[in-house]
Amino acid sequence: MRKRAIPKSLVGLALCLAAITPSAWPQAEVFLEIRKGERFKVPIAIDDFIWQNLDPLVFQGRQRAEEILADDLHFSDAFIVVRHGTGDEIRSSLKLDMHGMPVDRPIQARVRGEIVRDGRQMRLTGTLVDEKSRETIFERRYEIGWDAERLEADRWGLHRFADEITFFLTGTRGCAATRIAFVRADDGSRELHLIDWDGLNETAATRLGNILLAPAWHPEGEALAFTSYHTGRPRLYAVELPGGDVRLLSDWDTPTAAAYRPDGKRIAFSTTRDENAEVYVARTNGSRAKRLTYHIGIDTAPSWSPSGKRIVFTSDRTGSPHLFTINADGTDLKQLTFVGQWNDSPDWSPTADRIVHVCRIDGEFELALIHADGRGWRRLTMGGGCENPRWGPDGRHIVFARMVAGRRGLWILDPDSGSLRRLTRSNRESYNPAWSRPARDRLSALKPGG
Amino acid sequence: MxxxxxxxxxxxxxxxxxxxxxxxxxxxxxxxxxxxxxxxxxxxxxxxxxxxxxxxxxxxxxRSPLELQDVFFDLDKYNLKADAQASLAENARMLEEHPEARILIEGHCDERGTSEYNLALGDHRARTARDYLLRYGISAMRIETVSYGEERPFVTGHSEAAWVLNRRAHFVIQD
Incomplete structure (x- = not known):
């Protein structure tokens, strides 16, 4: 395929994504107090797909191909999605209308898809076209898997296509081809589950029984670390993906809050082996653990900076839980938060600049942001019941658990636009989310111009 | 005869x-x-x-039957209040009276806060209760501790009435 330059009109739009427009979706559930600035969204059209040698397939979640793509682009909070052919806007646009969002701006780009059956293989050819010049911005092929048992097509290829569109038009990596792990409570036992970022395709990753908590993704997506009581005592384990083999990482006392270093070569976690919870760093097989913190209080919940050089963690050494940062070799300890009585569960943004955490304000647990240098603390939510915020790989969206009507479920928030959506719809409790990073092969595929 | x-x-x-x-x-x-x-x-x-x-x-x-009292804590605290110390003193007396008994102290938290932090907090509560018994002269060989954090509440509910009962060190007599 001939390499094409991205049209200047779209580059300009991409640079405008931080501009200001009103908040949008879904207003009925919005409980945010966040600043009302919202990014400028790119109007983008999706043509109906062309099917060669086969009838249109039903995908996992009983969706059509165009619906999956439209949801992915809409959930990225970077686009106003318009369906071509009928001229109807999908529900995102209707919501925007309800709240005064202008949708009559000219369409900037158009998405086309052709799915071909070639023997047993099915392949999607996805094309992104500049609406004004009619030039092809990129064209890529994606394999479409088929589940013969459930008679459903795999959605992964469409998610990858959506991520590439997002990357080409915004310069920011999309989250569509990622999964979110979480703990689901079932009749007294907890198991690790996985779900696509659009809230569909939920699968169980463990069948261990008993208590399970605090999952953490290996950056390559090949394993999830977690704490489990399935042998009676809390221990740190990792489950291989795919496959489901479970191996012991640490049999020290009460190991929890695991976090892989971004290069995947070390793991931080807390353990009470020295009588009180301290943060350790070890190899990813649990060996050669080195103690990082030394205090009689609680030190836990480590999260790595993207460079892997610093760690933010929770400590109650000042009398109540606050966030601290420390070098990965245990030097240069600094207190990061001073606001509120209980700051906990930090997660360092992949863009390195911000740390999201929970903060107890007026007796309620809310989400808050703080810059990595300690400045710019900002409260994100009102209404309480928020837990375990975790950044998506785009550094823009945050998944977190929120208690509603006595039951925890997962939600996804874009703190800069105010967009908020519910991720899990199960009547079981869902909490302790962890957002995967794109695997390396997928990362390399996201480089523009290929 | x-x-x-x-x-x-x-x-x-x-x-x-x-x-x-x-x-x-x-x-x-x-x-x-x-x-x-x-x-x-x-x-x-x-x-x-x-x-x-x-x-x-x-x-x-x-001998009076071995019955041990749970001790309760304030939110995000693991220090022993006066009533908790009185309960632990009575527990210690009972354990002296039953020198064969071995116990497991479970540390528990209410649902507020995060799972990871509460796991550490529950561990502190269990160990604080254990340390009191050790100072009283109960052998460390007879005491084990475990934290369940917020994972095994004694009372379901989302109010202070439930939370106050869930912030505890619970004593289990082992076989």
Whole structure:
């Protein structure tokens, strides 16, 4: 395929994504107090797909191909999605209308898809076209898997296509081809589950029984670390993906809050082996653990900076839980938060600049942001019941658990636009989310111009 | 009568033999030696050790059944309040009265806060309760601790009435 330059009109739009427009979706559930600035969204059209040698397939979640793509682009909070052919806007646009969002701006780009059956293989050819010049911005092929048992097509290829569109038009990596792990409570036992970022395709990753908590993704997506009581005592384990083999990482006392270093070569976690919870760093097989913190209080919940050089963690050494940062070799300890009585569960943004955490304000647990240098603390939510915020790989969206009507479920928030959506719809409790990073092969595929 | 006299003597001898063996059995180690500090005294200083119920005609005093009280904590705290210390003192007294008992102390939290932090907080609560008993003289060999954080609430509910009961160190008597 001939390499094409991205049209200047779209580059300009991409640079405008931080501009200001009103908040949008879904207003009925919005409980945010966040600043009302919202990014400028790119109007983008999706043509109906062309099917060669086969009838249109039903995908996992009983969706059509165009619906999956439209949801992915809409959930990225970077686009106003318009369906071509009928001229109807999908529900995102209707919501925007309800709240005064202008949708009559000219369409900037158009998405086309052709799915071909070639023997047993099915392949999607996805094309992104500049609406004004009619030039092809990129064209890529994606394999479409088929589940013969459930008679459903795999959605992964469409998610990858959506991520590439997002990357080409915004310069920011999309989250569509990622999964979110979480703990689901079932009749007294907890198991690790996985779900696509659009809230569909939920699968169980463990069948261990008993208590399970605090999952953490290996950056390559090949394993999830977690704490489990399935042998009676809390221990740190990792489950291989795919496959489901479970191996012991640490049999020290009460190991929890695991976090892989971004290069995947070390793991931080807390353990009470020295009588009180301290943060350790070890190899990813649990060996050669080195103690990082030394205090009689609680030190836990480590999260790595993207460079892997610093760690933010929770400590109650000042009398109540606050966030601290420390070098990965245990030097240069600094207190990061001073606001509120209980700051906990930090997660360092992949863009390195911000740390999201929970903060107890007026007796309620809310989400808050703080810059990595300690400045710019900002409260994100009102209404309480928020837990375990975790950044998506785009550094823009945050998944977190929120208690509603006595039951925890997962939600996804874009703190800069105010967009908020519910991720899990199960009547079981869902909490302790962890957002995967794109695997390396997928990362390399996201480089523009290929 | 003369016929049964040898049997009576034999029965009394056997009873004395068995009674002596029974009196030593609690102190015998697995190797069969007597581990009581009494055995380390010079023979002339040794005095018969009286244990409850051994004196002829004296009934064994009834031990109260081993019941241990949970202790409760404030939100995000693991220090022992006065009522918690009183409960632990009573628990220690009960454990002294039941020297064979082994216990597991579970640390629990209410649902507020994160799972990871609460796991550490529950661990602190269990260890704080254990440390009180250790200072009281209860052997560390008899006590285990575990934290369940917020994962095993005693009371379901989302109000202070439930939370106050879930912030506890719970005592389990092990077999």
């Amino acid at each position: 003369k016929r049964i006299l040898p049997f009576v003597v034999l029965a009394i001898s056997l009873a004395a033999l068995l009674g002596g063996a029974g009196g030593c059995s609690k102190k015998a180690t697995s190797s069969g030696t007597v581990s009581s500090p009494v055995s380390e005294l010079p023979p002339e200083e040794r005095q018969p050790v009286e244990t409850p119920g051994e004196r002829p005609g004296e009934p064994a005093p009834e």
